[in-house]
Amino acid sequence: MSAYQLSIVMLACISIISVCGVFAMTSLAGMFSLGQAAYMSISAYLTFCLARYLGWPIWFTAIIGLVASGLVAFIISLPALKLRRDYFALLSVGFGEMVLAIVILLGKWTNAAVGFSKIPKVKNLIWIVLAITALVVFMVRNLKYSRFGRMCMALKTDEIAARSFGIDVYRLKVKIYVIASVIAAVGGICFGLRNRVIAPDSFDWSLSSEMQILLFFGGTNSLTGSIISAASLKVLPEFLKGITLFGMSLQDFKTAIYCILILLILNFRTQGIMGEQELSLEPIRKLARKLNKAKKKEAVK
């Protein structure tokens, strides 16, 4: 594959990783955050700045970046999750703005609004990104079907009922928020490795809201649906390159087309393309079993 195609695949992978993080938080636990991109920026800046200024290997600084994002998420969530859900969403917006301001304040190291571009090149990046994506998707899938995931769903449906079943709601929320933030942080590092430049603008609240939109586009409670929508909607604009309509290049309209698609889905299929369903091999297996049974019956006759 050419370098361009590889970069598109990586774009889709990064989108999948970040939407998986949001899935864990919003679809499972019902928390709505508009500040997840901030964790992407924390981990990306820490990873690449430490690697640059201290000369440490990138895998080591990546771990530092992830741990730091987890810690920040933990510290922020302790007071913020005591509040009601809508205040939490508001605080997440404020948090995202705060992180961006800090990045610009530390302009001496982060190169402020111009963007930090001294990111080392990693060989075979595509395989690393694909492996990370597979791992993240697998982990989030397990999370959904585990006891922990079921506890989260109980919390999402009715907080008071969940509490009456002996679930420690507050601790659960903190845990899931930290998990979601670390997944977002993984996405941030991959983003930096792919683009080779990170700027504060690329991690503003519109990226966070885009993650939420992709999630709901795919289906409120469907992991496969969110993955499909995350990959396809992110890649879609790339296919519009070079197409011209009425003398205007569709490339300029990529975000507009993307928004119109989302509005159409919201209007005509509100629950998202997959709704609550998961894509699985189960129907095919059932069909195979039926066919087998029919064959056996005929053999008996």
Next chain:
Amino acid sequence: MSIQLLISGISLGAVYALVAVGFAVVFSVLKFSNFAHGGMISACAYAGFYFQRSFSNPPPIYLTIIFTAGVGITLSFVIDTIAYRRLRKKQSPNIYYFLASITMSILIVNLLTIFFGKNLYAFPPIFENTTFMIGKIRFSSIDSLILIVSLAILTILIFLIDRTRIGLAIRSVAINPATSQLMGINPDVTIMAVFAIAGALAGISGVLLAMKLSVYPTLGSQMMLKGFIASVVGGLGSLGGAIAAAILLGIIEIFLTYYFGSLSMPIILFVLMLIFLAIRPAGIAGRFAQEKV
């Protein structure tokens, strides 16, 4: 010096108040944060800019304001038709309104960028003297105009909501749509009225912001975050609370920017919000509404 800062803070806060009230009025009835408001503000700023420019001798400023208010109302109806009407018929959860409004906002900003570019357009000057003195205090003409217009509009709005029949209808639909329908109130008409109010506010604040700053596509999005903060801190869906919070926000912003630089603002604001919401979760107005997101 500090009096001067206070005055420009109040003037900035008055613009935030227009944005926040546009937010709060939609929230109080439909129970969602109308993020498309930011896009409307930007679009109206462009409309005002081109209206002002299209005449060889510029029209008086009040004409521009009325014109943009009209544009805002139209745009608001269009957005309602495109994005919200079907959701309302299906009685979807609030989260979908929220998503639709964010998408709508991104769409408007994107269309503006395509057609007008990312350049900043300076609004044609309205006053010959940019400042005037009263006693020893220097006033900025634009800031004073903004303050006067905002206060007038807010007064009219509060009168409209508190004293008129349509205001009564809006308040009752805000409390309970089903019961108000039993009382002979048409919820659809009320919702249209709410969107008209929000659109007019977006138009007016758009042209005022364009005069104060300049015209560019993300003008509204930046204001929208401030409006969102003010409307939540003020108390969900409460107009008075939103105005108070917005003016407070403007004053805090001006003082912080003056003493610590503009970058300190988001950091300190976040901490202040955290503390405030932890101490007083019901907001300034103290009225508890339903969950917002």
